[in-house]
Amino acid sequence: MDVQRRRARQADVAKLAGVSQATVSAVVNGRGPETGIPEQTAQRVLEAVRQLGYAANPAARSLRGKRNRLLGVHTFESIFPVDQLDFYHEFLVGIEQQAVADGYDLVLFASTEDLDGRRRIYSDGMNRLALADGSVLLGVEPGSTELARLAAEGYPFVHIGRRTVPGTEIAWVGADYASAVREVVARLAALGHRRVAYVTGPDRMEVFLDKEAGYRAGCAEAGLPELMYVTSQLDPAWVDAAHAGGVTAVLAENEPLARQLVAALGERGMAAPADMSVVVLVTMTESGWSSLRIPRNEMGRSAVKTLTRILAGSEDPGDHRHLLPCGLPEDHMIGPPRS
Amino acid sequence: MDVQRRRARQADVAKLAGVSQATVSAVVNGRGPETGIPEQTAQRVLEAVRQLGYAANPAARSLRGKRNRLLGVHTFESIFPVDQLDFYHEFLVGIEQQAVADGYDLVLFASTEDLDGRRRIYSDGMNRLALADGSVLLGVEPGSTELARLAAEGYPFVHIGRRTVPGTEIAWVGADYASAVREVVARLAALGHRRVAYVTGPDRMEVFLDKEAGYRAGCAEAGLPELMYVTSQLDPAWVDAAHAGGVTAVLAENEPLARQLVAALGERGMAAPADMSVVVLVTMTESGWSSLRIPRNEMGRSAVKTLTRILAGSEDPGDHRHLLPCGLPEDHMIGPPRS
DNA sequence: TGATACCTCTGATTCGTATTAGTAATACAT
DNA sequence: ATGTATTACTAATACGAATCAGAGGTATCA
Numbered sequence: 001m002d003v004q005r006r007r008a009r010q011a012d013v014a015k016l017a018g019v020s021q022a023t024v025s026a027v028v029n030g031r032g033p034e035t036g037i038p039e040q041t042a043q044r045v046l047e048a049v050r051q052l053g054y055a056a057n058p059a060a061r062s063l064r065g066k067r068n069r070l071l072g073v074h075t076f077e078s079i080f081p082v083d084q085l086d087f088y089h090e091f092l093v094g095i096e097q098q099a100v101a102d103g104y105d106l107v108l109f110a111s112t113e114d115l116d117g118r119r120r121i122y123s124d125g126m127n128r129l130a131l132a133d134g135s136v137l138l139g140v141e142p143g144s145t146e147l148a149r150l151a152a153e154g155y156p157f158v159h160i161g162r163r164t165v166p167g168t169e170i171a172w173v174g175a176d177y178a179s180a181v182r183e184v185v186a187r188l189a190a191l192g193h194r195r196v197a198y199v200t201g202p203d204r205m206e207v208f209l210d211k212e213a214g215y216r217a218g219c220a221e222a223g224l225p226e227l228m229y230v231t232s233q234l235d236p237a238w239v240d241a242a243h244a245g246g247v248t249a250v251l252a253e254n255e256p257l258a259r260q261l262v263a264a265l266g267e268r269g270m271a272a273p274a275d276m277s278v279v280v281l282v283t284m285t286e287s288g289w290s291s292l293r294i295p296r297n298e299m300g301r302s303a304v305k306t307l308t309r310i311l312a313g314s315e316d317p318g319d320h321r322h323l324l325p326c327g328l329p330e331d332h333m334i335g336p337p338r339s
Numbered sequence: 340m341d342v343q344r345r346r347a348r349q350a351d352v353a354k355l356a357g358v359s360q361a362t363v364s365a366v367v368n369g370r371g372p373e374t375g376i377p378e379q380t381a382q383r384v385l386e387a388v389r390q391l392g393y394a395a396n397p398a399a400r401s402l403r404g405k406r407n408r409l410l411g412v413h414t415f416e417s418i419f420p421v422d423q424l425d426f427y428h429e430f431l432v433g434i435e436q437q438a439v440a441d442g443y444d445l446v447l448f449a450s451t452e453d454l455d456g457r458r459r460i461y462s463d464g465m466n467r468l469a470l471a472d473g474s475v476l477l478g479v480e481p482g483s484t485e486l487a488r489l490a491a492e493g494y495p496f497v498h499i500g501r502r503t504v505p506g507t508e509i510a511w512v513g514a515d516y517a518s519a520v521r522e523v524v525a526r527l528a529a530l531g532h533r534r535v536a537y538v539t540g541p542d543r544m545e546v547f548l549d550k551e552a553g554y555r556a557g558c559a560e561a562g563l564p565e566l567m568y569v570t571s572q573l574d575p576a577w578v579d580a581a582h583a584g585g586v587t588a589v590l591a592e593n594e595p596l597a598r599q600l601v602a603a604l605g606e607r608g609m610a611a612p613a614d615m616s617v618v619v620l621v622t623m624t625e626s627g628w629s630s631l632r633i634p635r636n637e638m639g640r641s642a643v644k645t646l647t648r649i650l651a652g653s654e655d656p657g658d659h660r661h662l663l664p665c666g667l668p669e670d671h672m673i674g675p676p677r678s
Numbered sequence: 679t680g681a682t683a684c685c686t687c688t689g690a691t692t693c694g695t696a697t698t699a700g701t702a703a704t705a706c707a708t
Numbered sequence: 709a710t711g712t713a714t715t716a717c718t719a720a721t722a723c724g725a726a727t728c729a730g731a732g733g734t735a736t737c738a
Contacts, residue, residue: 006492006493007492009693009694009695010694010695011694019717019718020717020718020719021694021695021718022695022696022697022717022718022719022720023716023717023718024695025694025695025696025697026696026697026717028464029695029696036714036715036716036717037716037717038715038716041716041717049464053488054464055461055464055465055466056464056465056466056694056695057402057466057469057693057694057695058398058401058465058466058467058469058470059397059398059399059400059401059402059469059470059693059694059695060398060402060693060694060695060696060723061398061465061694061695061696062397062398062470062695062723063396063398063399063402063693063694063695063722063723063724063725064694064695064696064697064722064723065695065696065723066723068397068398068470069450070397070446070470089428096447096449099447099449099450100449100450100452103450104449104450105446105447105448105449105450105467105470106446106447106449107409107444107445107446107447108435108438108444108445108446108447109444110435110438110439110443110444110445111408111438111439111442111443111444113439122389122392127392127393127394128394128444129394130346130347130392130393130394131394131395131396131397131407131409131444149392150392153391153392155392348723348724348725349724349725349726350724350725358687358688359687359688359689360688360724360725360726361687361688361689361690361725361726361727361728362686362687362688363725364724364725364726364727365687365726365727367725368725368726375684375685375686375687376686376687377685377686380686380687395724395725396723396724396725398723398724398725399693399723399724399725399726400724400725400726401693402692402693402694402695402723402724402725403692403693403724403725403726403727404693404726405725405726
């Protein structure tokens with residue numbers, strides 16, 4: 001037996017079986033007796049395959065078939081950041097599950113990270129994503145020029161998180177923040193809260209707008225005033241004003257703001273939820289907060305499903321947008337207003 | 340602007356830049372001014388690349404025998420299994436970090452899963468791994484035929500976990516279980532334990548052998564008797580015998596065995612660590628056990644580093660084997676023997 | 679002026695597979 | 709005998725990128 005033999009090709013199998021390479025191709029691709037290859041020949045070929053340990057070269061196969069069966073996963077931050085471990089992980093779980101189901105492999109784009117830890121789609125003008133048949137885009141990307149360009153090139157991708165880019169029809173899978181936040185406000189109102197404040201950062205991306213819209217809708221439905229506080233750093237003095245103004249519940253857009261809020265409450269001898277109900281809309285990790293449950297796994301799966309639909313030729317943009325329902329917060333830090 | 344244009348090839352770039360495909364190939368492969376292509380032409384080509392969003396087709400490159408800067412990650416189980424979430428995740432974090440550092444993208448092989456949830460390297464006669472320049476193999480694979488075949492074909496890979504396959508020199512990165520377990524035994528002995536039992540499953544893979552060897556070495560050094568109990572299901576009655584025989588500490592190879600042990604202790608009105616110190620060697624998740632800390636992140640990094648070294652042409656097998664130190668268990672369930 | 683070297687680029691070929699068009703051989707009908 | 713179908717294959721080609729052996733052109737020198 002040769003110790004150092006290179007991988008067997010169909011041509012080698014063909015020679016051993018005394019047929020042509022085309023016949024080998026036909027046999028190994030399962031086009032058996034029903035498509036003109038008699039049982040006997042097929043067996044002879046398969047025996048040769050076994051003897052030589054033949055395994056198809058996926059590169060050649062892909063090349064021939066135009067598609068790689070590779071789906072890209074591009075994150076605008078590090079895929080497995082330590083501080084956001086659970087956050088991205090669940091998306092990936094969903095993405096992987098669906099990829100398995102659909103028979104795709106995944107490419108995690110890691111090579112595109114520049115020195116400040118950001119990841120760009122177009123690094124030195126090259127679109128590395130093009131390596132995959134299509135990609136799922138994940139994470140917070142403030143600008144939209146890269147997305148616009150990607151869309152303009154006709155590259156198939158699905159963005160996780162609702163996203164609108166003027167002039168292009170972007171495929172996305174989003175969480176239905178608006179409904180969820182509206183529902184949270186309704187719940188608080190039902191508990192008796194009459195003044196529910198909303199603290200959010202200055203960012204104007206779709207995710208933030210959606211939550212804000214939900215808050216406004218909830219307030220309108222329950223007849224509550226809109227009490228928005230837009231800041232990237234919660235001023236402890238705001239708590240005094242809010243408290244004095246009769247605010248008994250606060251929705252904090254993110255965890256840092258919520259932490260600052262709870263700290264400020266603590267400094268003033270108050271606690272959540274006794275003195276103030278606190279709901280965080282988005283947390284990076286499982287935690288003791290009352291927060292929305294973002295359907296990350298489902299979003300990951302749905303993104304891949306949408307992508308495969310696009311790759312299969314689906315042209316209907318309406319079919320490329322999906323809002324998935326959020327789970328509502330548990331009651332750790334929600335209670336009735338102090339009477 | 341074309342809405343539906345296919346992926347750009349070098350031929351398209353060539354036409355746009357007014358050069359030949361061969362020239363495009365030369366430029367995009369970095370053979371710049373020093374190898375006969377003047378700055379001006381290179382710029383023209385790169386501009387066309389940029390305009391068309393060109394990225395090399397990895398299948399074509401592979402076929403031609405070139406590198407794709409893709410590293411594969413093959414797991415023998417689902418990469419993100421729900422019940423072992425943290426276990427694999429840390430490896431991946433390390434793998435990704437090193438991939439970023441070295442400028443590689445990662446391919447998670449998900450397409451190779453068969454119906455019973457196992458993943459095979461050679462699925463339906465095709466070695467999909469060949470798409471990547473090399474791969475990191477992860478997870479428990481009982482047989483070694485696939486590994487042997489992969490090695491025989493000269494495919495570059497690094498196995499996470501020490502692995503020996505007769506007749507081939509496999510590259511691996513392992514945890515130094517032997518030293519760690521020896522050290523644990525030494526510690527227990529220092530606390531006054533004179534009879535330390537070892538409960539392990541019937542499996543004979545390297546990881547298990549290493550721990551066993553460490554146990555034996557630790558016992559020998561401390562002058563303790565070897566008290567091995569090999570079972571896949573701990574018989575509660577064993578606890579009576581052990582207790583009667585003066586056993587005051589037990590090393591359990593895995594978490595199920597440890598759980599069974601603690602349950603049996605509980606049924607008998609005993610508790611850990613008061614009545615019996617319990618050390619679990621390997622846990623799937625962070626937990627309240629006293630268990631070894633497997634340097635998963637470091638192992639992931641090291642595996643990628645080793646792989647890149649192999650890809651760079653390193654031939655020295657000694658350079659392809661690395662044992663990384665384990666962290667020793669914390670003292671949750673370890674105490675001095677009941678006097 | 680012719681020879682030589684060098685620079686810049688191109689045509690043709692290759693990798694392994696899937697597929698298409700087609701060939702040779704036999705069977706059957708007219 | 710001639711034409712048509714069927715069976716059982718094969719030769720040739722395309723996929724996209726890399727590479728090799730030059731082809732033209734210009735510069736330099738004798």
